[in-house]
Amino acid sequence: MKLYVWASAPNPRRVRMFLHEKGVQVPMVDVSGAKSTLSEEYRARYPQALVPMLELDDGTQIGEAMAICRYFETLHPDPPLMGTDAKDRALVTMWEQRAYNEGMIGAAEVFRNTHPLYAGRSIPGHSMPMAQLESLVERGRHRVARFCEVFDRQLADSEFVAGNRFSVADITALCAVDFARTLARLPFPSHCVHLQRWHDALSARPSAKA
Amino acid sequence: MKLYVWASAPNPRRVRMFLHEKGVQVPMVDVSGAKSTLSEEYRARYPQALVPMLELDDGTQIGEAMAICRYFETLHPDPPLMGTDAKDRALVTMWEQRAYNEGMIGAAEVFRNTHPLYAGRSIPGHSMPMAQLESLVERGRHRVARFCEVFDRQLADSEFVAGNRFSVADITALCAVDFARTLARLPFPSHCVHLQRWHDALSARPSAKA
Numbered sequence: 001m002k003l004y005v006w007a008s009a010p011n012p013r014r015v016r017m018f019l020h021e022k023g024v025q026v027p028m029v030d031v032s033g034a035k036s037t038l039s040e041e042y043r044a045r046y047p048q049a050l051v052p053m054l055e056l057d058d059g060t061q062i063g064e065a066m067a068i069c070r071y072f073e074t075l076h077p078d079p080p081l082m083g084t085d086a087k088d089r090a091l092v093t094m095w096e097q098r099a100y101n102e103g104m105i106g107a108a109e110v111f112r113n114t115h116p117l118y119a120g121r122s123i124p125g126h127s128m129p130m131a132q133l134e135s136l137v138e139r140g141r142h143r144v145a146r147f148c149e150v151f152d153r154q155l156a157d158s159e160f161v162a163g164n165r166f167s168v169a170d171i172t173a174l175c176a177v178d179f180a181r182t183l184a185r186l187p188f189p190s191h192c193v194h195l196q197r198w199h200d201a202l203s204a205r206p207s208a209k210a
Numbered sequence: 211m212k213l214y215v216w217a218s219a220p221n222p223r224r225v226r227m228f229l230h231e232k233g234v235q236v237p238m239v240d241v242s243g244a245k246s247t248l249s250e251e252y253r254a255r256y257p258q259a260l261v262p263m264l265e266l267d268d269g270t271q272i273g274e275a276m277a278i279c280r281y282f283e284t285l286h287p288d289p290p291l292m293g294t295d296a297k298d299r300a301l302v303t304m305w306e307q308r309a310y311n312e313g314m315i316g317a318a319e320v321f322r323n324t325h326p327l328y329a330g331r332s333i334p335g336h337s338m339p340m341a342q343l344e345s346l347v348e349r350g351r352h353r354v355a356r357f358c359e360v361f362d363r364q365l366a367d368s369e370f371v372a373g374n375r376f377s378v379a380d381i382t383a384l385c386a387v388d389f390a391r392t393l394a395r396l397p398f399p400s401h402c403v404h405l406q407r408w409h410d411a412l413s414a415r416p417s418a419k420a
Binding site for chain 2: 048054056060062063064066067068070071072074075083085086087089090091093094097098123130131133135136139142143150
């Protein structure tokens with residue numbers, strides 16, 4: 001099998017962190033091309049034109065970060081990163097989805113609608129021309145700000161995002177915070193002290209550098 | 211436990227269909243208020259201000275449709291609606307996520323940015339004022355059109371969205387198609403004959419009316 005990634009992109013990072021926490025090694029192929037595009041070869045192989053993508057030995061292509069994580073969670077259940085009993089699984093799924101919907105999408109709205117390299121192609125994976133929208137930058141900033149507030153409140157009472165155990169919800173939330181800080185160039189909200197404490201702890205895990 | 215829903219909204223419908231296919235009955239509370247808002251009482255109870263939400267007897271609130279489905283999938287594994295082995299689970303997750311990202315979000319972009327009742331509040335669950343954006347209507351139309359093309363191609367070779375077994379990916383895709391057709395008022399793409407065949411078959415299931 002092979003995992004197709006792009007070194008600097010936030011979604012492949014979610015899968016690399018997950019695999020590192022599981023202690024699973026998968027051969028990786030970096031498919032970044034010229035001028036912040038995916039390589040032509042990769043786009044021909046996978047017309048969905050997104051990373052990450054896991055290709056199994058039988059040729060099956062699995063796209064979407066959480067689908068790839070679900071594959072490895074089933075094959076390698078320890079340590080559990082997607083919850084244990086019914087309630088825990090539901091809460092991990094809920095916090096992961098919230099981190100994605102507001103954090104990742106909010107940061108993406110800012111990044112894809114401001115960075116000059118994405119002029120004319122503001123939706124990931126779409127080949128159709130799509131102008132950058134100034135109004136979405138403001139909307140993305142609001143979403144990221146709300147994401148930070150909600151997660152800061154949650155982390156006031158909880159060591160990790162979905163309770164007292166590290167989970168894939170922490171992975172998506174960390175990748176969202178770092179996406180917002182670096183590529184989208186939004187300031188870290190300095191009043192979010194619980195989010196800061198959690199961010200420091202997460203960033204010190206070896207998987208954060210995977 | 212109680213499931214909080216809104217009769218006409220597409221996300222609660224995903225959970226109602228899922229429960230019907232499982233044969234599980236859960237007491238439901240409709241929390242629609244005046245002028246297409248959630249009731250004040252509900253917003254006070256659940257400041258995230260989204261439906262569906264499952265409240266357990268211990269007070270735990272589980273938001274996000276897929277988190278609620280995960281809860282019941284774990285408690286009632288038969289029939290499996292979220293995949294069986296590692297590869298099948300991954301493919302169900304992938305197709306469900308694609309239906310959500312392009313179909314549900316695309317239809318929501320059209321609906322929330324055109325319907326007069328949503329003027330000034332174009333992001334679900336956000337209390338901050340957010341103007342309707344004409345440019346997002348066009349973008350939403352593109353996304354829904356691409357979603358239909360991709361799923362039509364998949365359904366040419368496959369009885370259901372994620373293979374030969376009905377799954378939660380079919381539920382999200384059906385709710386997305388119907389959201390686009392009805393609330394967002396987009397025409398059904400008549401050249402998508404495989405999507406049409408699947409839509410007819412899915413709509414005939416008793417769960418489609420749940």
